[in-house]
Amino acid sequence: MKAKRRVVTASGASVPPARRTPTVRKPKSPFLPARQRGPGAVTPLTSPDPGGRPGTDGLPVDLRVDLGRGLVLPNPILVASGTFGYGTEYAEVVDVNRLGGICCKGTTLKPRIGNPTPRVTETPGGMLNSIGLQNPGVDAVLEKYADTWAGWPVPVIVNVAGESVGDYVEVVKRLDGMPGIAGIELNISCPNVGRGGLQFAIDADAAASVTAAVRRATDLPLLVKLSPNVSDVRPIARAIADAGADALCAINTLSGIAVGPARERPLLGNIYGGLSGPAIKPVALRIVYEVSQVVSIPVVAIGGVTELADVLDFLAVGAVAVQVGTAIFADPTLPVRLVDELAGECRQRGLTSYRPLIGTALPKRAGAPSSKGAEYRP
Amino acid sequence: MRLVGAELIESREILPGQWLQSYHAPALATGSRAGQFVHVRTGDLSGLVLRRPFSINTADLATGTITIHFRTVGRGTQWFTHLRPGDTIDMLGPLGRPFEVDPRSQHLLLIAGGLGIAGVRALADEAIRDGRQVTLLFGAASARDVYPTSLLPDELEYVVATDDGSVGRTGFVTELVEDYESWADQAFACGPEPMLRALARLATTRRGRLGVAKLGRKRGAGKADPPGSPAARRKAFLQVSMEQRMGCAVGACLGCVVMTTSGAPQRVCREGPVFASEEIDWEGGWGR
Numbered sequence: 001m002k003a004k005r006r007v008v009t010a011s012g013a014s015v016p017p018a019r020r021t022p023t024v025r026k027p028k029s030p031f032l033p034a035r036q037r038g039p040g041a042v043t044p045l046t047s048p049d050p051g052g053r054p055g056t057d058g059l060p061v062d063l064r065v066d067l068g069r070g071l072v073l074p075n076p077i078l079v080a081s082g083t084f085g086y087g088t089e090y091a092e093v094v095d096v097n098r099l100g101g102i103c104c105k106g107t108t109l110k111p112r113i114g115n116p117t118p119r120v121t122e123t124p125g126g127m128l129n130s131i132g133l134q135n136p137g138v139d140a141v142l143e144k145y146a147d148t149w150a151g152w153p154v155p156v157i158v159n160v161a162g163e164s165v166g167d168y169v170e171v172v173k174r175l176d177g178m179p180g181i182a183g184i185e186l187n188i189s190c191p192n193v194g195r196g197g198l199q200f201a202i203d204a205d206a207a208a209s210v211t212a213a214v215r216r217a218t219d220l221p222l223l224v225k226l227s228p229n230v231s232d233v234r235p236i237a238r239a240i241a242d243a244g245a246d247a248l249c250a251i252n253t254l255s256g257i258a259v260g261p262a263r264e265r266p267l268l269g270n271i272y273g274g275l276s277g278p279a280i281k282p283v284a285l286r287i288v289y290e291v292s293q294v295v296s297i298p299v300v301a302i303g304g305v306t307e308l309a310d311v312l313d314f315l316a317v318g319a320v321a322v323q324v325g326t327a328i329f330a331d332p333t334l335p336v337r338l339v340d341e342l343a344g345e346c347r348q349r350g351l352t353s354y355r356p357l358i359g360t361a362l363p364k365r366a367g368a369p370s371s372k373g374a375e376y377r378p
Numbered sequence: 379m380r381l382v383g384a385e386l387i388e389s390r391e392i393l394p395g396q397w398l399q400s401y402h403a404p405a406l407a408t409g410s411r412a413g414q415f416v417h418v419r420t421g422d423l424s425g426l427v428l429r430r431p432f433s434i435n436t437a438d439l440a441t442g443t444i445t446i447h448f449r450t451v452g453r454g455t456q457w458f459t460h461l462r463p464g465d466t467i468d469m470l471g472p473l474g475r476p477f478e479v480d481p482r483s484q485h486l487l488l489i490a491g492g493l494g495i496a497g498v499r500a501l502a503d504e505a506i507r508d509g510r511q512v513t514l515l516f517g518a519a520s521a522r523d524v525y526p527t528s529l530l531p532d533e534l535e536y537v538v539a540t541d542d543g544s545v546g547r548t549g550f551v552t553e554l555v556e557d558y559e560s561w562a563d564q565a566f567a568c569g570p571e572p573m574l575r576a577l578a579r580l581a582t583t584r585r586g587r588l589g590v591a592k593l594g595r596k597r598g599a600g601k602a603d604p605p606g607s608p609a610a611r612r613k614a615f616l617q618v619s620m621e622q623r624m625g626c627a628v629g630a631c632l633g634c635v636v637m638t639t640s641g642a643p644q645r646v647c648r649e650g651p652v653f654a655s656e657e658i659d660w661e662g663g664w665g666r
Contacts, residue, residue, distance in 0.1 A: 085630030089648075092379045093470065105632070113643055116662070118623045120633035122454075125425040129625065134632045134643060277427045326427055329626045330419050332381065332470070 061346040062353040063339070065100065065321045067298050068246035071183045071221035073155055073321060075100040076354065077311070077338045080302050080325030081159035081185060081225075082106060082131065086145045087152070090332050097154045098336045103323060104145075106161040106187050109171050111137040116269030121258050126277025126304070127326055128258055130270035133161050138171045142178060149180030156180060157223065161187040165210050169217045176218040184220050186211065186245075189227030189252035201227035201252070204239035215244035223300065225249040226287065228280075233287050234294045241295040249300045249323065250287045254280055277326040278304040285317055292318025293362060306334070308341040315354070316361035379628065380405050384418075384469040386461050387443060392529065394522055396449050396493070397459055398435070404442030406471045410434050412500035413619055413652040416446065416471030417627035422457040430454050431624045431647075433496040433568075434472060436503055447496040473627050474651045477501050477566050477619075478612040479510070487562035488514045489577060491551055491569025495525050497619040497651070498568045506533045513537065513558055517551025517573070520544045552576045559584050567655075568619035578655040581616035605640055605657055606649055614654030622646040637662050 063075035078101040084090060087102045096102065114134025121128050135141065141158075149156040158175055162168040168186065175181050188200035188210060200206045211224055224240045226233055228251040237248055253274025258267040284303025292299045301319035305311060306327040314322045324335045346354050384403035392398045406416060417429040432446040450456050461467065479486065479501075486505050488498045495516060505512050513535040518524050521544035530536055538546030539554050547554060552573060555565075559580070567577050603609035611617055625633035629648035637659040638644050644653070 083626070083631060085626075085628075089626070089628045089630040093381045105630075113637075113641070114632065114635070117635060119635065120428075120623050120625045120631065122426065122428045125427065127427055127625070129631070129633060131632045134635070278425075329428055329631070331468075332628075 059347065059352055061343040061351065062355075063100075063343060063346075065298070067183070067221055067223065067300070067321070069183075069219065069221040071155065071246070073100040074153075075339045075342070076315075076321035077335050077342065078103060078157075078300065078321060078323040079328060079335055080323035081187065082129070083325040083328045086141070087154075087156060088145070088148060090328070094332050095336060097152055098339060099154050100321060100339065101155045101157055101182070103157045103159050103185050104141075105135055106133045106159045107135050107138050107141050107171060108133055108161050108163075109138055109167045111135065111140065118267060118269055119273075121267055121273070123256075123258060123275065123277075124279065126275050126279035127329075128256055128268060128273030128275055129253070130268045130273035132270060138174050142174065146178050146180045152180075155182030157183040157185050157221075159185045159187050159225075160214075165213045168210055169213050172214050172218045172220070176220055181220065183246075184214070184218065184222050185249060186214060186222065186224040187252070189225050189229075201225075201236065202230050204235045207236050208239040208243040211240045211243035211245050221246045223247045223249050225252050225302075226291065227252050228283050228287055229255050234290055237291040237295050241297050245297060247298040247300055248291060248295060249302055250291055251280070251284045251303050254283060276303070278306055280304050281310060281313075285313060288314055288319050289317040289362070292359065305338075308338060308345060311338055311342060312345070312357060313361075315357045316359070318359045318362050320358055379470065379473060380409075381468070381470050382406060383466045384444075386463050386465045386467070388463060389459070389461060391459070392447075392526060393524075396447065396523075397455075398445055398447050398529070399458065399461070400443050400445045401467070401469070402441075402443050403469055406434075406469060407437045407439055407442050407444050410437045410444065410472035410500075411476035412504045413476035413497070414472040414474050415627075415651060416444070416469045417473060417624070418446075418458075418470075419468040420454045420457045421467065422453060426454050426457075428454075428625060429470065429627065430458075431473075431627055433500075433619070433651075435496045435499045437500060447493070447499070449493050470627065474647055475608070475611075475649065477617055477652050478608050479505065479508075480564060480612050483563035484510055485561050485563045486510050486512045487555075487558050487565040488512060489517075489551060489555065489565060489567040489569070489573075490514065490525075491517045491567075491573040492519070492523060494567070494569030494573075494619070496568070498566050501566055502531055502534055506531050511535075513562070515539070515551050515554045515558065517541075517554075517569070550576075552580065555580055560588060562615075564614075565616045566619075567616065568621075571621070574618045574620070574655070574658075575660045577616060578618070578658065578660055581655050584615065605638070606644065606653075610657070611652065611654045614656060616655040617652050618655050618658065619651045620646050620653060620658070621651070 065073040065076045081103040086104050112133050115130050115132030160171045200210045222245050224245045253276045256275040260267040281304030288301045298320040300321045301314035302323040305324045311322050382405050384401035387400040389399045415431050415433045417431050419429045420426050435445040435447040437444045502512050515537050517539045520540050520542045539551045622634040625631035627647045629645050634646040635643035638657050639659050
């Protein structure tokens with residue numbers, strides 16, 4: 001394993017803990033070892049960046065991403081919820097602390113046993129899953145993993161799911177202020193649970209109300225994950241942005257089914273599953289392209305990333321970061337490798353930051369994109 | 379758990395559509411125990427996004443090789459058959475929890491249905507090496523699917539049943555168990571779920587008839603072990619190796635669960651694939 005270079009700022013260890021406020025919160029500075037990181041240790045955005053592989057030739061490349069409300073990721077390659085467990089499962093074969101962020105398995109208020117089996121099946125260029133949000137509940141998750149996460153430099157974003165607005169709010173309240181939690185990813189788009197979940201993602205008013213309720217309950221950085229299972233995602237994205245989300249994630253899985261071998265019934269125990277993998281990349285690209293033009297908050301892309309070209313495609317249509325999901329199952333080392341490859345790509349192009357790669361394929365416009373008043377014109 | 383490149387040494391079709399492949403992977407062979415598995419990436423990247431899990435059929439520490447035994451069922455498994463000696467593939471392993479043999483058990487009964495032989499094959503080697511007596515009961519549809527004797531250790535007693543009676547006893551392998559259940563100290567099974575369910579039922583009734591719980595200092599007495607622990611499996615008469623469609627194989631995706639009697643689904647890749655038969659909820663009670 002390669003030794004990680006850590007840049008320790010002179011003030012890092014000596015700054016007394018400051019009272020947490022919503023705007024200057026730096027819950028997870030990637031530049032200091034955990035023990036030297038205090039709540040008040042703020043790393044200036046202009047400091048040298050460790051995102052690229054240390055020791056390789058050329059200038060350091062700034063890969064940091066600001067997702068708002070103080071959530072600054074060390075690089076724009078995250079791992080997607082549901083594909084990386086709680087970060088500990090792959091830790092034997094992956095250096096998780098080189099990731100830009102970890103979105104943990106969907107977490108609910110009460111424990112859930114999930115859906116009947118079979119729960120996963122391979123499909124052409126992808127897979128269907130219908131786990132049904134199996135998880136031990138937020139309290140058990142915190143008890144088991146919060147300390148581990150607090151000791152990791154990598155930001156951990158907790159994916160939160162629920163059946164009602166009250167559920168979401170209650171889970172978020174328990175996460176608020178816990179060490180080791182860098183942010184919330186609101187899962188309002190799980191296609192695999194009977195009640196709740198998806199209903200919030202297909203209606204702009206419902207999406208806005210759950211976002212606003214969660215916003216009131218916490219000042220943790222708030223990401224909201226969009227569903228592709230809608231006719232037009234733009235009004236929903238705008239409503240969520242207006243309701244106070246700090247960033248959007250797109251997309252969750254596409255609803256689909258597979259047929260069993262004997263063709264007597266659908267294959268999955270839950271009948272319906274969510275399609276992921278390279279097969280959905282064009283859909284994800286389209287939605288990121290649409291959403292990034294109608295909101296002014298950062299968009300994190302998810303959907304079929306298997307190589308650097310996919311990362312560059314998503315950046316080009318306006319994403320500031322990407323999540324790698326299904327591809328991890330085939331190649332657990334892919335996300336970390338993508339971090340190195342992205343830095344290498346920037347160096348090759350003579351860039352000191354990856355930011356010039358963002359939005360290059362979007363329609364040229366005079367001003368900055370607005371989150372308000374941009375109406376859909378076919 | 380390690381991620382290694384494994385070089386193909388030998389590949390042959392031992393039965394119609396069934397392949398036995400030997401790979402040089404010292405890092406996996408050394409740390410593995412009977413019952414564990416490897417998760418292997420196909421090199422066919424034209425749309426296959428998942429790895430394929432294979433039981434470690436045998437592991438040879440001296441040569442650093444492991445073998446896998448599989449049936450060609452689709453494009454993924456087909457791809458493996460096209461590999462040539464010298465080709466290197468990407469293996470993650472050893473994964474999962476192994477069989478646990480009670481140190482006092484002298485007579486081990488292995489029960490395999492068809493390709494389930496791959497799940498218990500390594501245990502035969504381990505047990506014989508430890509000086510135990512092993513009987514393998516094997517069931518297949520017909521003579522053409524019967525695992526070749528030449529690939530089994532000489533010390534092993536091999537009893538075959540076929541559905542059509544073309545070789546060995548006519549009927550299911552579960553019907554052979556009756557003759558051996560009083561001889562066996564412990565039993566280990568892998569195969570289709572209906573077979574495992576039938577065996578679990580037999581094991582339960584055996585406990586009532588032949589169990590030793592209150593007859594003195596024998597297996598079954600003493601304090602209860604936490605469910606899922608190696609000690610709980612070690613005390614069980616029947617241990618089963620479960621199969622389930624698998625995603626990540628490291629416990630992250632929760633795709634490969636089985637329902638247990640505790641009411642909580644357990645991951646085949648992490649808490650399994652080997653379970654004590656009484657841990658499994660054979661009715662698959664998902665409460666719906």
